[in-house]
Amino acid sequence: MGAHHDDKHDAPDGHGRALRLGIGGPVGSGKTALVAALCRSLGPSMRLGVVTNDIYTTEDADFLRRAGVLDPDRILAVQTGCCPHTAIRDDIAANLDAVETLEERFGPLDLVIVESGGDNLTATFSRGLADSQIFVLDVSGGDKVPRKGGPGVTTADLLVVNKTDLAPMVGADLTVMSRDAGAVRDGRPVLFTSIREDGGAHGVAEWVSGVVDSWHHHGHLHDGEVVP
Amino acid sequence: MHAALLLLADSRLPAGGHAHSGGAEEAVRAGTVTGPDDLARFLRGRLATAGLVAAALAAAACELGSAAVDTSERVDGDAGTGEGDPAMLPWRRLDAEADARTASPAQREAARTQGRLLVRTARRIWPSPALESLARAVPDGAHHPVALGATAAAAGCDPGQAALAAAYWSVTGPATAAVRLLGLDPVAVHRLLADLAPSLGATARAARTALHTWTADPGAPWTTNPDVPWTADPDDRRASSPDIGRATDPDLIGVEFMSDACWAALPATTAPALDLLAESHLRAETRLFVS
Ligand SMILES: Nc1nc2c(ncn2[C@@H]2O[C@H](COP(=O)(O)OP(=O)(O)OP(=O)(O)O)[C@@H](O)[C@H]2O)c(=O)[nH]1
Numbered sequence: 001m002g003a004h005h006d007d008k009h010d011a012p013d014g015h016g017r018a019l020r021l022g023i024g025g026p027v028g029s030g031k032t033a034l035v036a037a038l039c040r041s042l043g044p045s046m047r048l049g050v051v052t053n054d055i056y057t058t059e060d061a062d063f064l065r066r067a068g069v070l071d072p073d074r075i076l077a078v079q080t081g082c083c084p085h086t087a088i089r090d091d092i093a094a095n096l097d098a099v100e101t102l103e104e105r106f107g108p109l110d111l112v113i114v115e116s117g118g119d120n121l122t123a124t125f126s127r128g129l130a131d132s133q134i135f136v137l138d139v140s141g142g143d144k145v146p147r148k149g150g151p152g153v154t155t156a157d158l159l160v161v162n163k164t165d166l167a168p169m170v171g172a173d174l175t176v177m178s179r180d181a182g183a184v185r186d187g188r189p190v191l192f193t194s195i196r197e198d199g200g201a202h203g204v205a206e207w208v209s210g211v212v213d214s215w216h217h218h219g220h221l222h223d224g225e226v227v228p
Numbered sequence: 229m230h231a232a233l234l235l236l237a238d239s240r241l242p243a244g245g246h247a248h249s250g251g252a253e254e255a256v257r258a259g260t261v262t263g264p265d266d267l268a269r270f271l272r273g274r275l276a277t278a279g280l281v282a283a284a285l286a287a288a289a290c291e292l293g294s295a296a297v298d299t300s301e302r303v304d305g306d307a308g309t310g311e312g313d314p315a316m317l318p319w320r321r322l323d324a325e326a327d328a329r330t331a332s333p334a335q336r337e338a339a340r341t342q343g344r345l346l347v348r349t350a351r352r353i354w355p356s357p358a359l360e361s362l363a364r365a366v367p368d369g370a371h372h373p374v375a376l377g378a379t380a381a382a383a384g385c386d387p388g389q390a391a392l393a394a395a396y397w398s399v400t401g402p403a404t405a406a407v408r409l410l411g412l413d414p415v416a417v418h419r420l421l422a423d424l425a426p427s428l429g430a431t432a433r434a435a436r437t438a439l440h441t442w443t444a445d446p447g448a449p450w451t452t453n454p455d456v457p458w459t460a461d462p463d464d465r466r467a468s469s470p471d472i473g474r475a476t477d478p479d480l481i482g483v484e485f486m487s488d489a490c491w492a493a494l495p496a497t498t499a500p501a502l503d504l505l506a507e508s509h510l511r512a513e514t515r516l517f518v519s
Pocket residue numbers: 025026027028029030031032033034060116117118119162163164165166193194195196197
């Protein structure tokens with residue numbers, strides 16, 4: 001690989017390409033809202049691209065295009081044939097193709113965000129697709145969810161617990177969620193958000209900035225992981 | 229049998245195939261496929277039409293790919309890199325033949341997407357001059373059967389095996405999609421596939437027979453100069469083949485020395501119903517599968 005970049009079959013080498021950030025999590029937890037928020041916060045300072053994995057329609061891609069947070073051409077939709085987790089984990093070909101199409105058309109880019117289709121707690125991104133990943137839960141599923149664990153909750157580089165504005169209504173105890181998440185995540189960060197109230201998801205945006213910065217300037221991600 | 233054939237035919241090959249239903253999703257929506265019985269008829273029809281074409285194209289691509297592998301071994305591992313590399317011309321011609329056998333733009337797009345994803349994956353699994361030259365010849369993605377045949381060559385399979393893999397793909401993708409879409413009993417559907425096994429073999433043999441006509445034609449791509457295929461003197465070719473066609477597509481200029489008769493030997497049993505399903509699928513409001 002890497003000898004010829006004059007066609008659309010090949011992946012560029014690790015150096016100098018955009019950081020690929022996967023955003024996964026259950027249906028309706030706020031993944032698309034988070035992508036929109038990140039585009040708002042990071043768009044002014046970063047060159048961005050977005051790939052959505054819609055289950056049944058092009059709903060998420062259409063929402064983001066309508067939201068006007070990013071040039072509509074920089075948003076590509078991938079279809080996943082009944083299996084959203086397959087497309088981000090077992091067979092990532094279509095997603096890689098979309099990411100590289102964006103880089104080819106608009107590159108160089110700093111960050112390409114891949115939103116997975118809403119799925120269950122076991123869905124995580126392959127390392128072949130995402131350099132870093134965020135798992136988004138919301139409080140409305142109940143404060144027991146972090147305790148249930150699953151690879152998304154336990155291994156994601158960042159766990160986001162969204163819709164904190166709804167916590168009083170659903171009787172979710174945020175301190176319980178925070179404690180349980182901490183217990184299964186081995187020190188990896190957890191952030192609480194209400195994207196409804198903070199349309200730029202500033203805490204998450206700051207974390208993403210740091211990751212992108214490490215990727216491009218220091219050549220490694222968290223914990224000394226070396227950029228290939 | 230070459231064991232790599234098993235990898236090629238495995239639905240777990242990470243090349244994007246899981247997102248395509250080969251018309252099954254639209255057939256389900258249209259009410260054409262509602263259960264195991266009409267699924268069986270759908271698959272049989274698909275195999276006899278698109279399946280046979282795919283098998284023959286894959287066999288031809290495998291033949292071209294094997295020649296590319298052999299040539300590059302002779303010329304010191306370099307399959308040629310320039311835009312004018314004559315090794316690209318037969319790939320383009322074969323891909324154009326696939327286009328000509330695929331009336332629906334939606335089907336063409338789906339076939340090219342799957343071909344592009346397969347080549348992207350196969351280049352890393354089975355690095356080979358065949359795949360390199362195909363990728364350069366058709367950068368936006370060759371039709372899936374062409375990509376599959378080139379991959380088969382790269383993996384060390386022969387054209388008959390490439391044809392079998394293509395025939396198999398032509399029915400297993402739609403069968404799996406129908407299981408998911410209709411909640412069919414997966415064992416019953418596998419029973420259907422098992423019943424189709426003799427027809428898969430027959431389809432692959434028919435594709436091989438067509439290929440014999442193709443390779444025996446004096447205008448076949450590699451017959452004039454065995455040392456450097458496809459660089460032969462056009463006049464030579466005219467002298468040896470009574471039926472010389474001329475390419476009018478500007479992309480194919482330089483391929484005119486290849487006889488149209490040899491390409492016409494590849495089956496063209498396409499199914500209008502699959503074309504229509506692909507077109508209406510593209511216009512559907514909601515869909516789970518790309519095609
Ligand atoms: N109250 C509240 N609603 C939110 C918040 N964030 C998102 N929502 C709403 O939750 C719903 C789902 O949000 P999306 O961003 O579409 O969720 P998603 O995870 O992308 O959903 P899928 O892609 O369908 O899995 C939408 O109606 C959002 O407006 C929040 O912080 N608070």
